[in-house]
Amino acid sequence: MKISKYFLLVFLGIALACGSDSEDTTGNNSNNGNSQNGDTPTPDPDPTPDPDPIPDSGLDFSNIDPNLPSFVSVDDTTPDGMEWVKFEEMSDEFEGNGLDGDKWFNSFWNYGVPVWMTGNPQNSGVADGNLWIKATLNENNPEGRWFQTARIHSKTQTKYPMYTEASIRTAHISAYNTYWLNNGNISGRDEIDIIENNSKPSCNCQPSFPTQMNSQYFHVDPNLTPNETRNHGNFSSNGLSANNPKRGIPWNEEYHTYGVWWKDAQNIQFYLDGEPAGSVRVGEERDGNFVPNRIFTRDLEIIFDLWTNEAPWLGGLPPKTDLADDSINTMRVDWVRTWKLEDKN
Numbered sequence: 001m002k003i004s005k006y007f008l009l010v011f012l013g014i015a016l017a018c019g020s021d022s023e024d025t026t027g028n029n030s031n032n033g034n035s036q037n038g039d040t041p042t043p044d045p046d047p048t049p050d051p052d053p054i055p056d057s058g059l060d061f062s063n064i065d066p067n068l069p070s071f072v073s074v075d076d077t078t079p080d081g082m083e084w085v086k087f088e089e090m091s092d093e094f095e096g097n098g099l100d101g102d103k104w105f106n107s108f109w110n111y112g113v114p115v116w117m118t119g120n121p122q123n124s125g126v127a128d129g130n131l132w133i134k135a136t137l138n139e140n141n142p143e144g145r146w147f148q149t150a151r152i153h154s155k156t157q158t159k160y161p162m163y164t165e166a167s168i169r170t171a172h173i174s175a176y177n178t179y180w181l182n183n184g185n186i187s188g189r190d191e192i193d194i195i196e197n198n199s200k201p202s203c204n205c206q207p208s209f210p211t212q213m214n215s216q217y218f219h220v221d222p223n224l225t226p227n228e229t230r231n232h233g234n235f236s237s238n239g240l241s242a243n244n245p246k247r248g249i250p251w252n253e254e255y256h257t258y259g260v261w262w263k264d265a266q267n268i269q270f271y272l273d274g275e276p277a278g279s280v281r282v283g284e285e286r287d288g289n290f291v292p293n294r295i296f297t298r299d300l301e302i303i304f305d306l307w308t309n310e311a312p313w314l315g316g317l318p319p320k321t322d323l324a325d326d327s328i329n330t331m332r333v334d335w336v337r338t339w340k341l342e343d344k345n
Helices: 070-074 320-324
Strands: 082-086 104-106 115-117 124-127 130-134 147-149 151-154 162-169 176-182 189-197 216-220 228-232 256-262 267-272 275-281 301-307 330-343
Touching: 070 256, 070 275, 130 151, 130 301, 147 301, 162 176, 162 189, 176 256, 176 330, 189 256, 228 275, 301 330
Parallel strands: 115 147
Antiparallel strands: 082 330, 104 151, 124 130, 130 330, 151 301, 162 256, 162 330, 176 189, 176 301, 189 216, 216 228, 256 267, 267 275
């Protein structure tokens, strides 16, 4: 296990069309909290199509065992001879009166304008059994950074084979509510974006976003060509089983359980509310090409944050008035749970 360091990156994106992919969500492995410029890839202009629901599967979604990954209670695909072992260092029920400093920390590197990351207690904390991150309006911040918000990292990192999931209710503003894994080095990184969800895009160009789970991977190695590979594994909640009680419910209206099974150096399976969602394979790119010799090798940490950008790929900026509305400006994480997949004794 490693203790992570702060990420550094400013996101500057120009969308050529309305897209479902986000820009490059990464950081620099530095602990000084300063920001650093970074380039943004052109987003994929094609939104995820709205699929037909899976017919009533007969699966039982009413008896989820919190001691195991949710899918184990629904359709157990754990490999023979293996078992899930709880990894407490990257798990939290958020039942205390504050953030557990042995497990979590804030970082302060900024995305592009108008985002301002802060440790101000009005922007993040633990209360009522939730980790919460709130976006507020502060026009006194420098450089026109009026979208004041926060970011939370786990202090511990781990690698495959592992599974992590979190129960999250998004803020209902035009912003990305995120849950992701990263090692913290912009020029050499493995990144898994479990969600970058926006339930209220303002751009009039992302009609699927309220129920679209935006997921992807990045692999960056300065010694390889191309330096970066990435692909998305987006999924619509309308594609869940017809009898899944969370099917089609927008991200802000209820808590959804988002997860990822990081199986090996290349294969990554996302989960939504107990069912397999999208998947990605490291080396596969958005145009369908496969780049050989790309594998994940680094330990990664968990990150939660809430941020925005004017670009259509994110959904556009929220009205400033939304940031004054405490009924919609807060992302809430009920719990996060992580397991390692180990050989049975």
